[in-house]
Amino acid sequence: MMRTRRRTTLAVVISLLLTSWIPLRLWLRAKPLRQGALAAIAEYYDGYAEFDSISFRFTGGVVLNGLRLHEDSSCDSPILCEVGKVELHGSLWGLLNGSFQPTEITLRNLSARVAQSPDGQWLLHLPLRLPDVAEPARFLPVHIQDACLEIIAGEQEEKLRDRRTKRLSGIYLDLLEGSDQRSINLDGRLENRLWGKWRFAGSFSRDHSQLHLRVRSASLTVQQEHAEWLGPAWTECWARLQPAGEIAVDADIQIDPSSASRIEYQVLIDPLNVTLRIPGVPARLRHVAGRIEVTSKEIRLQSLVGRLMGGEVAASGLLAFDPPAFNLAIDVRRISLDQVLGSPLVEAAPYREFYGVLRLRGLPAPETWSGQFDGSLRAEEGRATSHTSLRATIQDGFVCVDDFESPCGDGQVKIQLHVPLHENRLMEGTAKLTQVDLAALWEKLGDANARVSGSVDGDLEFAVPVRSWSDISMWHWTGPVRLRNACFGEFSFSSLEGKATFRDRSLVLSEASATLNGRPLHGQVKFDLTAPSAITGSFTVEPIDLAQFNSPQQRGNEWSRISGELEANGKLSGTCNPPALNLEGTATIRDLRLADHALGNPTLRYVLAGDGFDFDGSEISAFGGTVRGRGRWSWGQATLPPTRAGNPGQPASDNPCEHLRLQGTFENIDASALLSSSVSGAMDVQGRLNGRFTFEQTLGAPGGEQSSRLAGHVHSARLRLGGVQLEKAAADFSAAGEDFNLTSWSAAVPAGQLTGSAKLQRDSQGPVVRVQVSCPDLDFAKLGNIPSEKPVALPIEGHAVAAGDLLIDLDTGSVRGTGTAQCRAVTVNGFPPIESLAGQLEIQDKLVVLRDFQASLWGGFTTGTLRVDLTNPATPQLHVVLAQVRGVQLVMATEQWPALKGKVRGTLFGHGEFSAAGDTSGGVTSASGEFAIRFAQVFGMPVSLAEGSVRLGDKPAVRLAANSSPPSSLGRTDKPVQSRATVQFRQVQVAQGTGHGQVVLSWAQPVGYDARFHFDGLDLATVARSAFASPHPVAGTLGGTVHLHGTGHSAKDVQGDMELKLRDAHLWPFPVFAVIAKVLNLNFSKSGAFRQGQGKATVHNGTITFDEFWLTGDALKLVGQGTVNTDGQIKIEVVANVEAPLLKNVPVLGTFQKALGYLQHRLVKIHLTGTLDDPNAIPVPLQDLSEPALRFFKEVLDRARSDSPEPKSRPMSRPIQQSQELPHPERVVSPRP
Secondary structure (H helix, E strand, C coil): CHHHHHHHHHHHHHHHHHHHHHHHHHHHCCHHHHHHHHHHHHCCECCCEECCEEEECCCCCEEEEEEEEECCCCCCCCEEEEEEEEEEECCHHHHHHCCCCCCEEEEEEEEEEEEECCCCCEECCCCECCCCCCCCCCCCCEEEEEEEEEEEECCCCCCHHHCEEEEEEEEEEEEEECCCCCEEEEEEEEEECCCEEEEEEEEEECCCCCEEEEEEEEEEECCHHHHHHHCHHHHHHHHHHCCEEEEEEEEEEEECCCCCCCEEEEEEEEEEEEEEECCCCCCEEEEEEEEEEEECCEEEEEEEEEEECCEEEEEEEEEEECCEEEEEEEEEEEEEHHHCCCCHHHHCCCEEEEEEEEEEEECCCHHHCEEEEEEEEEEEECCEEEEEEEEEEEECCEEEEEEEEEEECCEEEEEEEEEECCCCCEEEEEEEEEEEEHHHHHHHCCCCCCCEEEEEEEEEEEEEEHHHCCCHHHCEEEEEEEEEEEEECCEEEEEEEEEEEEECCEEEEEEEEEEECCEEEEEEEEEECCCCCEEEEEEEEEEEEHHHHCCCCCCCCHHHCEEEEEEEEEEEEEECCCCEEEEEEEEEEEEEEECCEECCCCEEEEEEEECEEEEEECCEEECCEEEEEEEEEEEEEEECCCCCCCCCCCEEEEEEEEEEEEEEEEEEEEHHHHHHHHCCCCCCEEEEEEEEEEEEEEECCHHHCCEEEEEEEEEEEEEEECCEEEEEEEEEEEEECCEEEEEEEEEEECCEEEEEEEEEEEECCEEEEEEEEEEEEEEHHHHHHCCCCCCCCCCEEEEEEEEEEEEEECCCCCEEEEEEEEEEEEEECCCCCEEEEEEEEEEECCEEEEEEEEEEECCEEEEEEEEEECCCCCCCEEEEEEEEEEEEEHHHHCCCCCCCCCCEEEEEEEEEEEEEECCCCCCEEEEEEEEEEEEEEECCEEEEEEEEEEEECCCCCCCCCCCCCCCCCCCCCCCCCECEEEEEEEEEEECCEEEEEEEEEECCCCCEEEEEEEEEEEEHHHHHHHHCCCCCCCEEEEEEEEEEEECCCCHHHCEEEEEEEEEEEECCCCHHHHHHHHHHCECHHHHCCEEEEEEEEEEECCEEEEEEEEEEECCEEEEEEEEEECCCEEEEEEEEEECHHHECCCCHHHHHHHHHHHHCCCEEEEEEEEECCCEEEEEECCCCECHHHHHHCHHHHHHHHHCCCCCCCCCCECCCCCCCCCCCHHHCCCCCC
């Protein structure tokens, strides 16, 4: 029930409201109400006004929607103000009964438009109408919410709708009636993205005659849009100053429409951490503080200060608007010039700080400015400081500096400068440079470490736009310049002249003439200072006399003297930072000569990079061959050598030195022509050389001397040096100054392989070569092939390891030297080999001496001196002096004779000498010596001592001391060559006896000997036991003479004769005598020894023929003859006379007695055959006796004939042969031992 009642009441109310709303809406839209509203607006606004509609506010009052106020009374005129909603607050009942009175007004979304002329003047055309009442009505409070101010820029005559618009939104404003009821107070704020936060307050009279407004901002970040808001003048000022930072603003604005100015304002600006740009100054003015007062008539700078380039700037003055003019005073203190990136001519000066006061006045146009600058520049030179005054006048739009003189490095610059005050104009002036330091200029270009030095003079005219004067690339210079003693990187110019033009960071030096490292150049060079700061140009080089490269102190190294004329041209490129030059082109050398040897006219291609030229060229014909090469010609500072303390080398001077380096190859060079170009002498050199080389030469070394070095490798297939033929010769060579070195050379000679080193020097006598040579295997047999191509045999064979030092005089061909030699298996003229030989070598021209040698010879050793004389290459001479021979084993020395091999033993001591001629026969010319043999065995016989001498030929050779010179005849070709040597044995102690004799040795083919010996007192038992290895106990004493000769190859080669003697010989144990005793039936114990014995024999073809021999004793006498072969075969006939008491009583004797007839009691004839160890004895008839038997038994035969009963019996003797008779036993007187 209750709910139904409520629903019924609500429905009735809604129906009443709807019923009443429709007539209310029709009433609000009724024309009388709109006209009433417009009439109320017209009381205060004279322009055309309109709105879209009127709406009802339930809280009371009405709302005018879309209110628009036009510029004039025409509905087509521009709209000055638009309001989205105008809320009139009041009583609803008053509105319904026609007595509505609003209590306040709220304007929402208000958009007002204000015009501004191009010169910044505000154009206010508000058609306001003052009410014609005696007492003004009560002012209703007005609240403006989120309003927007549109500023329209354009000419005054233009329609507002065609003008450019700037919007200022976020405005909140309250208008309240003043306390005197004659003014209206304003209070509001601004919250805008561009302008930040502002507070403003003020008032205006109710008759609209005056408006006072104060606007403040605690912190405003200045932006370029702010200047664009304020007008073109502010925009231009912004472009010049480019401020940045924050400011505090306090503005006081007075608007009086009735006055001429209409708007008066005063703006106080306090910079907060602001920076400004000063036109023409590369650095910004920072930390600006002070106050700027801006009014409608002027701008005042009130003690505005800031920091600039390490110093301080203070400014004060006035800038007036009407008429436009200014009067400023600027004080600068301690401005650092190190931070000014301006002209290098200014930067190179020693100034560090800048002081001064500028007073300037004039109109806005720069050409009206006038003023004066009085200041000073503070310079620092070490610890000393100085000040230079600087005065400039400002007149007719220019800053003029006349005759300002400033030091620049070690030089001076005199400047006349005209700087226009308009940035779009050129700053012009002249600069006279006097010995300006290039290093200081180049440092300002950005490379403080560049090796640039020297000074420059010039008269330059320059120009640069004022706005770009700090940019070096915008400068334009022109004028003649001259550089003195300039160094650019590795290049030094003693002088450089030309016309310099600098534009667009490019320096062009035209019509240039320069002296580069003492060389005249002509051409044009362009230095492009833009990245990467390139240099381009072309040049030609005046002819250069190459003889100037030869040092006046040059001596001995004539091989490096050069002459000719060099012409060159090319192109130049490089970079300025860092300084580097590259040149490339061609060069021709006219009439090139090296050591007076013509080398033609070679053409070279060269490229310069960094500190020198790289070049290569065509082939050069030199010394009969071809030279190809490439090289580098560079510059640098001469350096002293390191000290002994280990300190590195220091530059010797500031002057650069030139360094030339060549590398190349040479082919088929004539060695004779090459040597004759360096030295003139008697040394004969023939052959062709090939190899590679490196040549270095330095000019400007410490002391001003030339330093030349040469190194490389040379080889020759065949080289003849002073008559010596070298095969496959090769060497590493180097030369420095007067020295020429073969650091490592090798060559093959017929006698072996040579290696070593050599040095060419010049001493007081002339050019000489010092050679170190070694031969690991020198073949003596081929030594004779060295001096001549025709083989010549030296009488020496073997191998040696030799090393030594030689000194060769190139003028005379003389050779001197010393060294060592170690020989092995050496044979001289067919003698048995020497195991080792070592000594000191001495060479004097063609005489080679092995002094104080020690030789291991056949188990012993010998010392002495050996000389080889090559004076006559066809017959080289050999001379040996043996100071001593000790411990030589004869068994080893006789190995080459088969007949003596192993049969001669003993130790040899002695001394001597011999000489040999090296002709085709290889004969020995002379020899002599003394010897002693101890503890020897000859054919088994012990020889305790043998002393004697040795000589060669018929006469003894000249005896030489170990350190004496060779005889004058040594080396003569007319001296007869000997092939025989005589060994004289003065005393021989053999087999307990003594002897003497001689042996003649011959080494002509075939090798032979001729020996004669006489001996006496030899123990027969010793001889039998040692010489013949007989086991039979014979005894006795042996003596005699033996003469033997032969080749020594075999026993059958032995020939000769001998005569032997026996004393007290007990021979019966010997098989031959034992068989004789058996045949004769003798009793050994009663037979006794032979008191004497003697025999003669010859040796031929291995057979000993006894012409006769006889033996006598107390019981038996015998004589015989026959042969004994070397194999022991015998054939001997013996006739014996036996004493009767000795005959044995045996049956066979009767048979013999019958055969002997009447001699059977006295003589027996026996034939012996078989061998010495196993003989056979056959008795034969006693007839046909030999002549020795007849002579030996002559007395027996005579008695027998006288006693014979048959005188006509057959004779018992053969014809007597004519031969040397042996002495009869009865006539031989021989003392018993």
